[in-house]
Amino acid sequence: MPATKAFAAADAKSPLGPFGFARRDPGPTEINIDILYCGVCHSDLHMARNEWGQTSYPLVPGHEIVGRVASTGSAVSKFKVGDIAAVGVIVDSCRHCEPCGRGEEHFCDEGSTLTYNAKDRVDGTTTMGGYSSNYVVDERFAHTVPSNLSLPAVAPLLCAGITTYSPLRHWNVGPGMKVGIVGLGGLGHMGLKFAHSFGAHTVQLTTSPKKKDDAIKLGADEVLVSTDAEAMKKHAKSFDFILDTASAPHALEPYLQLLKLDATMCLVGLPEKPPALSAFSLITKRVSIAGSMIGGMIETQQMLDYCGQHNITSEVEVIPIQQINEAFERMLKQDVKYRFVIDMSSLK
Numbered sequence: 001m002p003a004t005k006a007f008a009a010a011d012a013k014s015p016l017g018p019f020g021f022a023r024r025d026p027g028p029t030e031i032n033i034d035i036l037y038c039g040v041c042h043s044d045l046h047m048a049r050n051e052w053g054q055t056s057y058p059l060v061p062g063h064e065i066v067g068r069v070a071s072t073g074s075a076v077s078k079f080k081v082g083d084i085a086a087v088g089v090i091v092d093s094c095r096h097c098e099p100c101g102r103g104e105e106h107f108c109d110e111g112s113t114l115t116y117n118a119k120d121r122v123d124g125t126t127t128m129g130g131y132s133s134n135y136v137v138d139e140r141f142a143h144t145v146p147s148n149l150s151l152p153a154v155a156p157l158l159c160a161g162i163t164t165y166s167p168l169r170h171w172n173v174g175p176g177m178k179v180g181i182v183g184l185g186g187l188g189h190m191g192l193k194f195a196h197s198f199g200a201h202t203v204q205l206t207t208s209p210k211k212k213d214d215a216i217k218l219g220a221d222e223v224l225v226s227t228d229a230e231a232m233k234k235h236a237k238s239f240d241f242i243l244d245t246a247s248a249p250h251a252l253e254p255y256l257q258l259l260k261l262d263a264t265m266c267l268v269g270l271p272e273k274p275p276a277l278s279a280f281s282l283i284t285k286r287v288s289i290a291g292s293m294i295g296g297m298i299e300t301q302q303m304l305d306y307c308g309q310h311n312i313t314s315e316v317e318v319i320p321i322q323q324i325n326e327a328f329e330r331m332l333k334q335d336v337k338y339r340f341v342i343d344m345s346s347l348k
Helices: 041-047 151-158 160-168 186-197 209-218 229-234 297-310 321-332
Strands: 004-008 017-021 030-039 063-071 082-086 088-091 134-138 179-183 201-206 222-225 238-244 260-265 286-289 316-320 339-343
Touching: 004 041, 017 186, 030 082, 030 151, 030 201, 082 151, 082 286, 151 160, 151 286, 151 297, 151 316, 151 339, 160 186, 160 238, 160 297, 160 316, 179 186, 179 321, 186 201, 186 209, 201 209, 222 229, 321 339
Parallel strands: 179 201, 179 238, 201 222, 238 260, 260 286, 316 339
Antiparallel strands: 004 017, 030 063, 030 134, 030 339, 063 082
């Protein structure tokens, strides 16, 4: 197979730059995808800068991949050459444990294989992600894309989309429920779109009054500024479910006061520091704090199909790969509405 072109981080301090490596030829059940677009996730930045202390270098980030199938293995049945395929956060799992058996490969008992910075189960090399010209993956871990959707705007659905869709579905969000979305970034704006589409009375929770107009345009029925103590008090004990998408360190207590008896607050953001919490905030209303991450292969396909049926995509700013380091800095400043997506043709 021709050499793969990519952008990589050489270490935690260096900017991403051009990098070349060799991918293997696809095996019997694998496809080779020429990458068209790759979303930029905040976790790409965390990993590139080793902020979680688990990065192997060189690192090629990227796990929101949309591309065109260039070749297939002999036993592939789901795709043919020329089809559009999408790949998300994981690209393999043990495939035989209980979670894998029920289509929740992201909870694999043996640990799922991440799209980048993980040990490849096939050849033992380190997986290299979607900031690259192509990707090789088993067809089980690739998804079909509805033809009516804009491909750049589909890419973030593979992480930001499924990360918010999955918990909203798991906790049965729908008509008659009051649902809060904490944060209006890459994850939050997708959570807002989905919760509104599912028929819930959807409230955007934000520290910034300036975000009100955008939140309303994206589907919020109300906007609640969490730094307004009086407004927060008026909403106390009224929420059925809150999805917390914020990635910056923040207090959970004010949001827990908003929950009804037996309601749940689900965390999907990944702040650098663990939150502090008083047990009294939980026991006085028997509320729960839960967590969720992405979704299995079946649910991810269901999410994409749902998006096709309801014309839901991410709000994106498309950039060339040469602007990735600038994009990382802008992302830290929350200077993007709401997800950067790399046009991988710029790599050529």
